[in-house]
Amino acid sequence: MPTSVSFDRLAHQPAYKVVSEKIRNAIVSGEIAAGDLLPTETDLAEQFGVTRSTVREAIRLLEHGGILGRAGRKRLVVTLPGMEAVGRSVSSAMLMHQVTYEELWQVAMGLEPLAGKLACLSATDEEKQLLADNLALTEQVMDDHDALLKVEIEFHNLVAEATHNNALLLARAPLNELFYPAWGAIIRALSPGERILVAHQHVYDAICAGDQDKAEEWMEKHMRDFRRGIEMGNLGFDQPVQG
Structure with a gap:
């Protein structure tokens, strides 16, 4: 049969x-x-x-x-795909999969301390100067929420670029699209300018000194501050990210 x-x-x-x-x-x-x-x-x-x-x-x-x-x-x-194009593409997928802020934070907790650590090994004098300029500007705009958000995101991008690691840059591209804009809600709710400046200063000092452990430690502290800010502001850490 x-x-x-x-x-x-x-x-x-x-x-x-x-x-x-x-x-x-x-x-x-x-x-x-x-x-x-x-x-x-x-x-x-x-x-x-x-x-x-x-x-x-x-x-x-x-x-x-x-x-x-x-x-x-x-x-x-x-053409080589730009970081923005990569970020937008992956961000769209994350939105559709309803990725939460906590999931993104977990990724950031892996990538940002790593970025600080690697930047200690590869940051050029020019890149260190850009970080110093960012710190000076941060001190000037701590009471301006929109400007503070801008320099906060720029600082993280400058540290990442100082790694000269394309894999890391591509992996964190979606964070710029979805995760770091959430800092805006924290900044408006808690005005954490002083804490941001202190963390950035320590990361910068560590990069200039080539102190990988210190850069990693302070970037971790900075990211934990972000989580506490989300929780204190009752901003829905377990909710899907918004586009």
């Missing part, structure tokens, strides 16, 4: 997705490098054996992902 097992029909991806994935694989593998020009839409359509409209749809996906751009309005060029 023949088996009673039945099989589902094979699922075929739309042609534009197949084209998009093949181009993406060539870019990610390094076969096509950042800065290289792609063939024209007509040439791509001929190579893939599809219509130009199919190629356009494939290109639209890749442009949205930030790995293709336009050179001289027409020619397609391979």
